[in-house]
Amino acid sequence: MTRVRNLRPDDARALTDRYEDYEWWADRDVGAVREALAETEVVVGVEEDGKLVAAARVLTDYTYYANVFVVLRSASCF
Helix, strand or coil: CEEEEECCHHHHHHHHHHCCCCHHHCCCCHHHHHHHHHHCCEEEEEEECCEEEEEEEEEECCCCCEEEEEEEECCCCC
16 A cells, blocks of 8 residues: 655654665765754655655745755655
8 A cells, every 4th residue: 555644753764774775875874864854844755565665855935935855766666
Protein backbone atom coordinates (compact mmCIF):
# COMPACT_ATOMS: atom_id res chain seq x y z
CA MET A 1 0.00 0.00 0.00
CA THR A 2 1.29 3.47 -0.90
CA ARG A 3 1.07 6.21 1.70
CA VAL A 4 2.12 9.89 1.64
CA ARG A 5 2.98 11.46 4.98
CA ASN A 6 4.89 14.30 6.58
CA LEU A 7 8.46 13.44 7.47
CA ARG A 8 9.85 14.33 10.90
CA PRO A 9 13.38 14.57 12.31
CA ASP A 10 12.97 10.98 13.53
CA ASP A 11 12.89 9.92 9.86
CA ALA A 12 16.45 11.14 9.26
CA ARG A 13 18.01 7.66 9.47
CA ALA A 14 15.53 6.15 6.97
CA LEU A 15 15.98 9.07 4.58
CA THR A 16 19.78 8.94 4.82
CA ASP A 17 19.89 5.17 4.36
CA ARG A 18 17.46 5.23 1.45
CA TYR A 19 19.48 7.66 -0.64
CA GLU A 20 23.10 6.95 0.25
CA ASP A 21 23.63 5.44 -3.21
CA TYR A 22 23.28 8.88 -4.84
CA GLU A 23 26.76 10.37 -5.29
CA TRP A 24 25.59 13.92 -4.49
CA TRP A 25 23.98 12.63 -1.24
CA ALA A 26 27.19 11.00 0.04
CA ASP A 27 28.32 13.95 2.18
CA ARG A 28 25.05 14.08 4.14
CA ASP A 29 25.04 12.55 7.59
CA VAL A 30 22.09 11.60 9.79
CA GLY A 31 22.59 14.53 12.18
CA ALA A 32 22.53 17.13 9.41
CA VAL A 33 19.54 15.48 7.73
CA ARG A 34 17.72 15.45 11.09
CA GLU A 35 18.41 19.18 11.46
CA ALA A 36 17.20 19.89 7.90
CA LEU A 37 13.97 17.98 8.58
CA ALA A 38 13.47 19.87 11.86
CA GLU A 39 13.96 23.26 10.21
CA THR A 40 11.77 22.68 7.15
CA GLU A 41 8.01 23.11 7.60
CA VAL A 42 6.86 21.05 4.62
CA VAL A 43 8.61 17.72 4.10
CA VAL A 44 6.73 14.81 2.59
CA GLY A 45 7.64 11.20 2.08
CA VAL A 46 6.09 8.38 0.12
CA GLU A 47 6.08 4.92 1.65
CA GLU A 48 5.46 1.69 -0.20
CA ASP A 49 4.59 -1.19 2.12
CA GLY A 50 6.04 0.75 5.07
CA LYS A 51 9.36 1.53 3.36
CA LEU A 52 10.36 5.10 2.44
CA VAL A 53 10.71 5.28 -1.35
CA ALA A 54 10.49 9.02 -2.11
CA ALA A 55 10.80 12.39 -0.39
CA ALA A 56 10.62 16.13 -1.10
CA ARG A 57 11.14 19.34 0.86
CA VAL A 58 9.17 22.51 0.13
CA LEU A 59 10.29 26.01 1.07
CA THR A 60 7.46 28.52 0.81
CA ASP A 61 6.18 31.88 1.99
CA TYR A 62 2.61 30.46 1.84
CA THR A 63 1.48 33.40 -0.30
CA TYR A 64 3.38 33.73 -3.57
CA TYR A 65 6.33 31.42 -3.75
CA ALA A 66 7.23 27.81 -3.20
CA ASN A 67 10.30 25.85 -4.19
CA VAL A 68 10.54 22.10 -4.09
CA PHE A 69 13.95 20.70 -3.17
CA VAL A 70 15.55 17.32 -2.70
CA VAL A 71 13.03 15.36 -4.73
CA LEU A 72 14.25 11.82 -4.39
CA ARG A 73 12.78 8.51 -5.37
CA SER A 74 14.04 5.03 -5.22
CA ALA A 75 14.81 3.59 -8.65
CA SER A 76 12.82 0.50 -7.72
CA CYS A 77 9.63 2.30 -6.70
CA PHE A 78 8.35 3.22 -10.18
